[in-house]
Amino acid sequence: MTHVMDTRNQNRAGLGWLGQAVSGVLLLILLGLHMIAHHFVVKGGLRDYQEVMSYIGNPVIAAIELIFLVVVSYHAMLGLRSVLLDLGLGKSQEKWVTRSVTALGIIMVVYGVWLMSTLLSRV
Amino acid sequence: MSPVDSPVESKAYPGQSGQLPEHQVWRWFAFARRSLGMAGFVLNRVAGLGLVLYLLIHLVVLSQLTRGPQGWDAFITLARSPFFLTLDVILLAGIIGHGLNGLRVALIGNGLLVPWQRRLLVVLAVLGIVLWVIAAVLIYRG
Numbered sequence: 001m002t003h004v005m006d007t008r009n010q011n012r013a014g015l016g017w018l019g020q021a022v023s024g025v026l027l028l029i030l031l032g033l034h035m036i037a038h039h040f041v042v043k044g045g046l047r048d049y050q051e052v053m054s055y056i057g058n059p060v061i062a063a064i065e066l067i068f069l070v071v072v073s074y075h076a077m078l079g080l081r082s083v084l085l086d087l088g089l090g091k092s093q094e095k096w097v098t099r100s101v102t103a104l105g106i107i108m109v110v111y112g113v114w115l116m117s118t119l120l121s122r123v
Numbered sequence: 124m125s126p127v128d129s130p131v132e133s134k135a136y137p138g139q140s141g142q143l144p145e146h147q148v149w150r151w152f153a154f155a156r157r158s159l160g161m162a163g164f165v166l167n168r169v170a171g172l173g174l175v176l177y178l179l180i181h182l183v184v185l186s187q188l189t190r191g192p193q194g195w196d197a198f199i200t201l202a203r204s205p206f207f208l209t210l211d212v213i214l215l216a217g218i219i220g221h222g223l224n225g226l227r228v229a230l231i232g233n234g235l236l237v238p239w240q241r242r243l244l245v246v247l248a249v250l251g252i253v254l255w256v257i258a259a260v261l262i263y264r265g
Contacts, residue, residue: 021229028222035218040258045208045265046199049192076175083168108182118189 016078023075030068037061057123062116069112077105159244160231163224170221177214203265212259219255223247 037055039045047055056062081101085094187194201207227247230236236243 017232021233024222024225024229028226031218031222035215035258039211040261043265044199044203045262046202048199049188049195052188052195072178076171076178079168079171080175083172108179111182115185115189 016082020075020078020082023071023078026071027075030064030071033064034068053119053123056116056119062120066113066116069116070109073105073108073112077101077108160240163244164228167221167224167228170217170224173217174221177217208262211262212255215258215262216255219251219258223251 038047042051056065078101081097084097084101089097184198187198224247227240227243230243231240
């Protein structure tokens with residue numbers, strides 16, 4: 001029974017590590033695009049309100065920004081969890097950490113989607 | 124092997140990482156007795172925590188967009204000041220360093236390029252510095 005639990009935990013941990021690595025590679029691309037689009041090709045280095053609105057008014061851009069939000073939130077929360085779990089917490093504290101970072105990640109994505117839909121309704 | 128470098132299995136990723144710092148956070152910064160790879164691992168965590176904090180602040184700041192041009196454009200004027208541009212350049216160092224070092228950790232952790240890991244570290248470090256300098260010039264130039 002303990003062996004089965006250990007194997008399950010190992011598989012879950014392996015998936016988490018893979019998820020962290022894959023989302024990290026995706027972020028290299030998505031964050032690169034985000035930085036270029038928002039900082040490096042814009043006169044003055046940052047988009048003003050009108051420029052932001054016309055930029056996100058493009059459905060492809062809006063979709064890419066939402067994918068970026070989901071990937072960055074997932075990567076950040078998984079990384080935060082791994083740092084916290086390696087601090088030597090007890091079982092109940094580990095569960096609390098997992099639930100808290102999951103909740104925070106969901107809040108970040110929901111907030112981002114709300115913000116994007118609010119802005120898109122003004123375009 | 125020094126006590127600081129003694130193998131500790133990660134609870135988050137058991138079996139995936141051979142050597143991790145001890146559980147006391149202050150021991151992460153005992154660089155004197157660590158290998159270069161270990162120092163990179165610790166720096167990746169510290170930069171990662173900083174970037175999580177920045178991400179949360181960035182999301183909150185974006186709420187200024189809901190206040191319309193007067194809210195957002197006032198913030199943009201502030202963000203274009205030399206002080207904030209310098210903060211952007213520091214942030215970029217964290218992003219580029221964390222990204223490229225994370226790529227190194229992912230490659231080595233999956234058993235790729237292990238015989239060339241020192242060379243990989245040097246190549247990525249040089250690439251990171253070049254990218255950072257180019258980005259800093261673009262940011263200051265505006």
